[in-house]
Amino acid sequence: MKNLLIIGMGRFGHHLCNNLIELDNNVTIVDKVEVNVTDMMYKVGNVQIGDCTNPKVVKSLGLEKFDIVFVCIGTDFQNSLEVTSLVKEMGAKHVISKANRDVQAKFLLKNGADEVIYPDRDLASNLAKRCSTNHVFDYMELTDDYSLYEIEPLQEWLGHTIKEVGIRQNYHITIIGIRNENGTDILPSAEYRFDIKDHLIVIGRQNDVEPMLEG
The missing domain is CATH 3.40.50.720 (NAD(P)-binding Rossmann-like Domain)
Structure with a gap:
């Protein structure tokens, strides 16, 4: 709140x-x-x-x-x-x-x-x-269920790769791009390591993404 x-x-x-x-x-x-x-x-x-x-x-x-x-x-x-x-x-x-x-x-x-x-x-x-949240930089509703978000990586992801975090398996979202001071990486490799300066462009169900961003 x-x-x-x-x-x-x-x-x-x-x-x-x-x-x-x-x-x-x-x-x-x-x-x-x-x-x-x-x-x-x-x-x-x-x-x-x-x-x-x-x-x-x-x-x-x-x-x-x-x-x-x-x-x-x-x-x-x-x-x-x-x-x-x-x-x-x-x-x-x-x-x-x-x-x-x-x-x-x-x-x-x-x-x-x-x-x-x-x-x-x-x-x-x-x-x-x-x-209404500290973690969302941009938001677009795509359908009744799915939305596109630009978010910061969660604290516990920092220093770990996409594969290590298990983004799709554990969070049920798809990262379609990562934006930072070096530019935008479209469809990043599973070996990409999260940094505090990253902005992640993700697609997911609102019911999956929003509880993840609470707090």
Whole structure:
């Protein structure tokens, strides 16, 4: 479970919030318009009404307690930019801001965003899945049962080969690629030895992969 803050409860903010709740996260939501959060009051742990361009409002949120702050402000990009800059300046650990165009993304990244997402490219459910665990860098649902994950190797795998770990036999997943500072190795050999800097691209059933990544 992670402590997460969503600023801006428009359509994307709602979808993201519902998905994060389903994944058992502790979610706080903020919007300057009360009607935007009314339907969520009995679903989330904390609901705040306030304008997050105001430093006093932001300070009252206690940013240091949140693992991730999502800035999901809708049509007013100037407000989104101000809030992104302010929350980072006031101590947010990791800020993910919503952009509609590449030029917006560039400004957000220069003004405090650690990451930028595009609502028309990044499904709220995929973003929620990725941000609810410490081990998933990327996620894509392929079918009702199978998904593609980009993950870090488990601690107990480090220094061992794929064959020694018994990836398919013991974990029921398939490694289709390994990405690190040397590039990407497609369909790596069974003798490949896991390193802490590796990103593993794997396919597996959600029921097999997700319990493995818990914790």
